[in-house]
Amino acid sequence: MADSKIKTFFSNICKTVKTEELVAKAQSNTFNKTLSAFDLIVLGIGAIIGCGIFVMIGPAVCGSHGNIGAGPSVVLSILLAASVCICPALCYAEFASMIPVSGSAYTYTYATMGEFAAWIMGWILMLEYAIGDITIAVSWTEYLLQFLQGFDKYLPTWLTNPPMWLINDIPSALAKCKELNLDPHTQLPYIFGMPFSMNLPAVFIVFVLGLILLKGMKESTKATALMVVIKLAVIFIFVAVGMCFVNPANWGISLSGIDMKTVAPGGFDSIVLSAFIIFYAYIGFDTISTAAEETKNPQKNLPIGLLGSLIVCSILYGLVAIVFTGIIPVSQYGEVDILAPIAHAVRLINQPWIATWISLGALAGLTSALLVFQYGNTRILYAMTRDNFLPKSLQKIHPVHKTPHVTTWITTIVVMLGCIFMDAHVAAELCIFGTLACFIMVSVGVLIMRRTNPNLQRPFRVPFCPWLPLIGIGFCTYLIVRAIPQLATSAMLFPAWLLLGVGIYLAYGYRMNRKAEAEGTAQTILRNEDDD
Numbered sequence: 001m002a003d004s005k006i007k008t009f010f011s012n013i014c015k016t017v018k019t020e021e022l023v024a025k026a027q028s029n030t031f032n033k034t035l036s037a038f039d040l041i042v043l044g045i046g047a048i049i050g051c052g053i054f055v056m057i058g059p060a061v062c063g064s065h066g067n068i069g070a071g072p073s074v075v076l077s078i079l080l081a082a083s084v085c086i087c088p089a090l091c092y093a094e095f096a097s098m099i100p101v102s103g104s105a106y107t108y109t110y111a112t113m114g115e116f117a118a119w120i121m122g123w124i125l126m127l128e129y130a131i132g133d134i135t136i137a138v139s140w141t142e143y144l145l146q147f148l149q150g151f152d153k154y155l156p157t158w159l160t161n162p163p164m165w166l167i168n169d170i171p172s173a174l175a176k177c178k179e180l181n182l183d184p185h186t187q188l189p190y191i192f193g194m195p196f197s198m199n200l201p202a203v204f205i206v207f208v209l210g211l212i213l214l215k216g217m218k219e220s221t222k223a224t225a226l227m228v229v230i231k232l233a234v235i236f237i238f239v240a241v242g243m244c245f246v247n248p249a250n251w252g253i254s255l256s257g258i259d260m261k262t263v264a265p266g267g268f269d270s271i272v273l274s275a276f277i278i279f280y281a282y283i284g285f286d287t288i289s290t291a292a293e294e295t296k297n298p299q300k301n302l303p304i305g306l307l308g309s310l311i312v313c314s315i316l317y318g319l320v321a322i323v324f325t326g327i328i329p330v331s332q333y334g335e336v337d338i339l340a341p342i343a344h345a346v347r348l349i350n351q352p353w354i355a356t357w358i359s360l361g362a363l364a365g366l367t368s369a370l371l372v373f374q375y376g377n378t379r380i381l382y383a384m385t386r387d388n389f390l391p392k393s394l395q396k397i398h399p400v401h402k403t404p405h406v407t408t409w410i411t412t413i414v415v416m417l418g419c420i421f422m423d424a425h426v427a428a429e430l431c432i433f434g435t436l437a438c439f440i441m442v443s444v445g446v447l448i449m450r451r452t453n454p455n456l457q458r459p460f461r462v463p464f465c466p467w468l469p470l471i472g473i474g475f476c477t478y479l480i481v482r483a484i485p486q487l488a489t490s491a492m493l494f495p496a497w498l499l500l501g502v503g504i505y506l507a508y509g510y511r512m513n514r515k516a517e518a519e520g521t522a523q524t525i526l527r528n529e530d531d532d
Contacts, residue, residue, distance in 0.1 A: 012514065013116035017387075019099050019456060022107060037301040037308075042225045043372055044288045044309025048281065049231060053313075053320055054362040055139040056281050056428070058341030060274040061325055062333035067486055068266030069333060070274035072251040072325040075318055077274035082314045084275070084479060085282045087472025088439035089310050090462045091446040093303035096288075097460040098449075100298030105442045106380055110387065112445040112452070119509050121441055122384045123501035124434045127494075129377035131422070132431035133370055133415045137202035138424035140366040141167055142340045144201050147359035165189060165197040171423040173197035202419040209371050210412030213378065215401055227368040232316075234361020237354060238342060239319050245349040246326030262330050269482075276483040279432055281317060282310070299459040374411055381407040388516045389509040429490035430497070432483075436476045443469040443476075 063069035070077045095108040106125055110118035152160045164173055165188045177184045188195045252262030288305045295301050327345045336344050346355040382404040385395040398405040446469050462468055484491045
């Protein structure tokens, strides 16, 4: 009897859903299909060129938390990170062309590995988007302050240099007090004996973007397109002006030869760790696949959007990294503000007017990334409610705007709370661990689908399969293994998040799926009796 229950349990958690059923569900929704290939590329650039290019380039080059950065060899880190991404991106493109459904990697996993694996994937994606949003929102605050300080002669001090407890989450505020040897009781308000601090600008921008997303994706794409234009213009200004101040000696290149201690201050290990950090910059491209149900001709446009945005952004990352490392000497890496590194580099070349524009471009870039990440999270939640993993009440569509307004507000509130209580650096590391795990599962999913359903129509196919998916799996696994010893806190929190997800699935998701199956069976019996 026990053996029978165990077999039934494992049979249930391994149940897959047919691609035909997924597509049928998607076709029954009321989303407006308005997005073109160009819209998707804009969406991808909006997500990718944000926190990575304006923030993560700092710790990747200069180091953080006691780790040595890659220095000028960060270009190799970018190439490694891009190589890690290209294989999963091709796998995403194949899946998106076969199954143009909201849910991204979550939906693909459900079709290939079954119910339990799909829940774990969705749980990881919620971590990736929601927690990743926190890091971006915190960095948004840093660049806002940089921008306002450019007008310190005209603005009041409380605006250009606000109190510590209004621009930091609680862990960061306490860490700054310790670093500056300040008494937290004099710097922070205490509520019921507990210190209180909140990143007010970050909370504000997350709330505003929640309102924008409530209006609909076409309107959100228009806002993203405007921000993409601004940040691309600023990036080109930085590259063009910065090239005039580049000193090849900062790259370790001189007439006497190449100085490897300057080229790679931390050796090969630092290049790999920086690839892990800079990988955060590429996380946004998979968000494109969550827009499948709002895309015109998704079988064609989704692969174009995925690969096009990845290629454009890789080129821009490389240009910015070359100029950034050419401006700042290795000896000054310890002085760089790693939350606003590009603005710091511009100040070194004594071009304050550019610093103001850089801050404006960074604000646009980070805002668009926040918008796309929040969008992706709402669509993941929507897909999971449709599959009985979460309460059906979350599945409601706004009668006017045709958007999942309940999940939009849940996502917005969660990120706002994270901006108060969670450390931004740990959030970024958790986000990276989650994304690498997602990429591995998507690559495995392509291999499974090729074997279990080889005749399914694939408008786009991963070339050189199975080798490219296997290379992607190997790259992602390698980055995870190499990063674990140096990122101990996030490396422990990530398994804890997975265990929490397993508990929720066993307590709610598994039970609700069995209930839905029983109801479906009963309805089938009633229909058969009516036919007789």
